[in-house]
Amino acid sequence: MANTSTRTLRLLSLLQTHRYWQGSELAERLGVSVRTLRRDIDRLRELGYPVEAQRGVDGGYQLAAGAALPPLVIDDEEAVALAVGLQTAVQGAVEGIAESSVRVLAKVVQVMPTRLRHRVEALRTMTVPAGWDGQALTSVDPDVLTTVALACRDHERLRFTYTPADGRRTDRHVEPHRLVRLGRRWYLVAYDLTRHDWRSFRVDRLAEPEGSGSRFHPRDLPAADAAEFVRAAMDNLPRPYRVEALVDAPAVAVGHWCTVEEVDAERCRIRMITHSLHWPAMALGMAGADFRVLTPPELVDEIREWGARFQRA
Helix, strand or coil, X not given: CCCHHHHHHHHHHHXXXXXXXXXXXXXXXXXXXXXXXXXXXXXXXXXXXXXXXXXXXXXXXXXXXXXXXXXXXXXXXXXXXXXXXXXXXXXXXCCCCHHHHHHHHHHHHHHCCHXXXXXXXXXXXXXXXXXXXXXXXXXXXXXXXHHHHHHHXXXXXXXXXXXCCCCCCEEEEEEEEEEEEECCEEEEXXXXXXXXXXXXXXXXXXXXXXXXXXXXXXXXXXXXXXXXXXXXXXXXXXXXXXXXXXECCCHHHHCCCCEEEEEECCEEEEXXXXXXXXXXXXXXXXXXXXXXXXXCHHHHHHHHHHHHHHHHC
């Protein structure tokens, strides 16, 4: 059985990750009796954690909102994700939170174990921010990000599987150079050892990265920096649609998924360039306001088709 302090932390972690626990189930997870569980709950309350209890046969416990924020217990992956999110806030353009993000980031990094600090530091130093590109939000496994970042930092050749837009899965062996955060997507810039050329890879399409243990001497990148390389590669993609629309909402209410120009206090004009009309149709629909498409006419047809589909549903 774990000692009292370790068990209390384990109990706190369980309460923070599950909205409600039956008492018997919680006691079983901790390997203690229901009586011991009650003592541990009382100990948490003494430390300032507002734990609510529900009596009866199906009684249990849940962590309630308190008057002050108590210390949180997070696992390794959550700690890395928190640090990455704070770094993004520090470097971002969200007004009023950069200073507080710096303070919180300093606290988090200070108490991190060395193994986690190395992962976070590698991700920070090996990432090049490059501004917003109007793309949709994509999710990336933090373990994949940190594995790739460490390989970039250590000049270690990397193997992974990659699935591009056409769906053909391939094995890649590369010399990783830098990670680029372009808008809401992450890209790896690397020298492809099979194709003998520089490539950029979307990290959300990258799986099972593994360092080969083989070091390499960095090559000269054929661009001023990694961000410019990714932008140049994206400029070569087909982007036939230039979207423009009037939205009956203030510019500040539309968001950052496009270029926004204020028309007056109640309206704004949005612009974006895209190779697919699905994303602007969905984004305009989620804007929560009436809008009028100015161009292209294909987007009008797309939205009309969506509307008919929704009506049929």
